[in-house]
Amino acid sequence: MFSPEVTSMIIQGIGETLYMTLASAFLGYVFGLPMGILLTISDKDGLKPNPVLYKLLDVIANIVRSIPFLILLILVIPLSRLIVGKGYGPNAAIVSLTLAAVPFIARMVESSLKEVDTGVIEAARSMGAGTFTIVWKVLLVEARTSLIVNATIALGTILGYTAMAGALGAGGLGDIAVRYGYHRRVESIMIVTVVLLIVLFQIIQTVGMALANRLDKRKS
Numbered sequence: 001m002f003s004p005e006v007t008s009m010i011i012q013g014i015g016e017t018l019y020m021t022l023a024s025a026f027l028g029y030v031f032g033l034p035m036g037i038l039l040t041i042s043d044k045d046g047l048k049p050n051p052v053l054y055k056l057l058d059v060i061a062n063i064v065r066s067i068p069f070l071i072l073l074i075l076v077i078p079l080s081r082l083i084v085g086k087g088y089g090p091n092a093a094i095v096s097l098t099l100a101a102v103p104f105i106a107r108m109v110e111s112s113l114k115e116v117d118t119g120v121i122e123a124a125r126s127m128g129a130g131t132f133t134i135v136w137k138v139l140l141v142e143a144r145t146s147l148i149v150n151a152t153i154a155l156g157t158i159l160g161y162t163a164m165a166g167a168l169g170a171g172g173l174g175d176i177a178v179r180y181g182y183h184r185r186v187e188s189i190m191i192v193t194v195v196l197l198i199v200l201f202q203i204i205q206t207v208g209m210a211l212a213n214r215l216d217k218r219k220s
Contacts, residue, residue, distance in 0.1 A: 016090045017172035020162045028101030036109025047131050061103035093170035108150035112143040145216040152208025
């Protein structure tokens with residue numbers, strides 16, 4: 001159906017899309033998970049209430065999340081150039097994707113941890129467990145199913161962002177769809193890239209939900 005050159009381009013696009021999605025998700029959790037934990041424990045009903053810290057993190061998360069991703073992508077170009085040496089390509093897009101992912105992930109982590117039964121937390125406290133122990137051995141363990149479900153949602157969202165980033169030369173399947181489907185009107189390539197994005201999304205959803213179900217202690 002396609003020439004070897006086009007096939008090679010699509011395969012490269014799949015690789016770049018997965019690279020951007022997984023790298024951004026990893027970095028997003030490196031910063032977003034601690035931020036979500038801090039939001040949880042510093043809330044008024046948290047383990048260590050701290051109104052100033054909570055408000056600061058809350059404002060930062062709300063500001064970044066309120067910026068549409070395409071606009072954020074443009075705003076962060078100077079930072080991308082500073083960090084990776086250029087404002088386009090997969091590596092540059094990871095900077096923007098990570099910035100967009102961090103507050104989103106933090107809010108999802110906060111939501112998951114707040115679902116944990118307070119009775120379990122109080123039981124740990126009564127046995128002398130400290131804040132770190134409760135977070136590590138109670139909150140994260142009890143909320144693991146919800147955390148995995150939310151991580152699956154986060155991966156799917158970031159995958160969608162990579163397609164949008166393609167409009168500004170980030171590479172990946174989104175870039176191919178824009179260049180060939182929009183600028184050159186090659187509908188066949190456009191359809192293939194869309195189908196591949198759907199397939200990747202479905203794989204992420206299937207694997208993530210299967211893992212969440214496997215670890216759901218309510219079903220064990």
